[in-house]
Amino acid sequence: MTNRPPHWVVAIAVVPAIVLGAPLFALLWRLPWSDLGGALRSEAAKSALGLSLITSLSATVLCVLFGLPLAWLLSTGTGVMTRVIRALCLLPIVLPPVVGGVALLLAFGRRGVVGQWLADFGIQLSFSTAGVILAQFFVSLPFFVLSVEAALRQMDIEFAEVAQVHGASPTRVFTAVTVPSIAPAIAAGSVLAWARALGEFGATVTFAGSLQGRTQTLPLAVFNLLESDPADAVVLSAVLVVLAVAVLVVLRDRWFGVLRSEVQR
Amino acid sequence: MTAARVAASIEFARGEIHLRLDLPDVPFVALTGPNGAGKTSALRCLAGLEQAAHVEWPDGEPASRGYLPQRVMLYPAMSLADNIASSMRFAGLSKASIAERTAELLDLVDIAALARRRPHEVSGGQRQRTGLARAIAATPKLLLLDEPFSAIDVASRARVRARIVKHIAESGASCVIATHDPNDLEATDAASIVLS
Known part of the structure; x- marks a missing residue:
């Protein structure tokens, strides 16, 4: 006998499936298949695509460079400071992105706490491409740090001990033994962070604005085009859907693999 | 053969057991005793991994150590050959000599055919052979x-x-073995210390 759910469960379960599936279906339905290239060749679309790729990849690189040491620090600490820093790192996940943008503006804007000081050196982050990268870094770092810290905590400390006894310095242990061992988590964290950076809207529009060619990334361009050229907006949206599906495919073993093993247990 | 042996005196508390042991001046010392007697803890003290332990080195702390923990702990992202080479890399040996010695050691423990395999792809015995080779690779003073x-x-x-015993004896290292196996004692002609 199979443990099949009763009909009323199926009936209820169909509702969210429709709510989640219908928008994607509608997007594909309204896609101007005959003129896909035309929409992508427009000046706004081309600059948004290029800008999105450059900024999101830069933000991801920053996440790896700063996130790895941060995750290492968090994974070894148990004190109050560690907990405070971890809470700070996780805040952007639950914070409304617009609020993040306002906070960034207050810190790094032209009259911000740090921004004022940066302005003395002729550096302005707000409403610049660098500002877009900063906003994306702000919202995507937690995803990288969470993924890597979890892997570091799960790693058996005895690996590092053996390397230490054999004469490796802490830095050497980390680069030669630890990082290669958690490479899958680093890769998954990078992809997650990149996906988050690519989709960033609220913090970017608040902190960096929506200047075509400088700060108008794909999501901002979609929002703008919806008024002037809805068909182009649909095509650009489809580009983001394709990228999102690609992320799912890349991470499928990591997420769906977990689901499978749960089922088998 | 003439290298000075490592002497050590450990003091550590394990639960309520307070242990003091002096390593005699011979190539092989075997730590025996029932489960939970502190064999592994004593090795960890000598490895410098127990913060709470007090270890005295009358002739100075050994400049280099080789370590094979009970669970072997081969680095999962490295091939067996790279695992063996790792301790020589950490010791700062030259690339050429590492490659040459890795090949020798793979033969010594009969796993040359598995050199490029990862630890999870081989058996527990093959992992232990690799761990042995990794521990002795950089010819440490204390094993x-x-x-x-x-x-x-x-x-x-x-x-x-x-x-392995012959290799260690020729290298002039001091070797401390935690074991239950009487054959280990016989083969190494070890001075045995019984922990209880």
């Missing part, structure tokens, strides 16, 4: 081996053990 031959199949255990 710490925890149940070093226990996972190797009975058919080849004596052969591998004889080769």
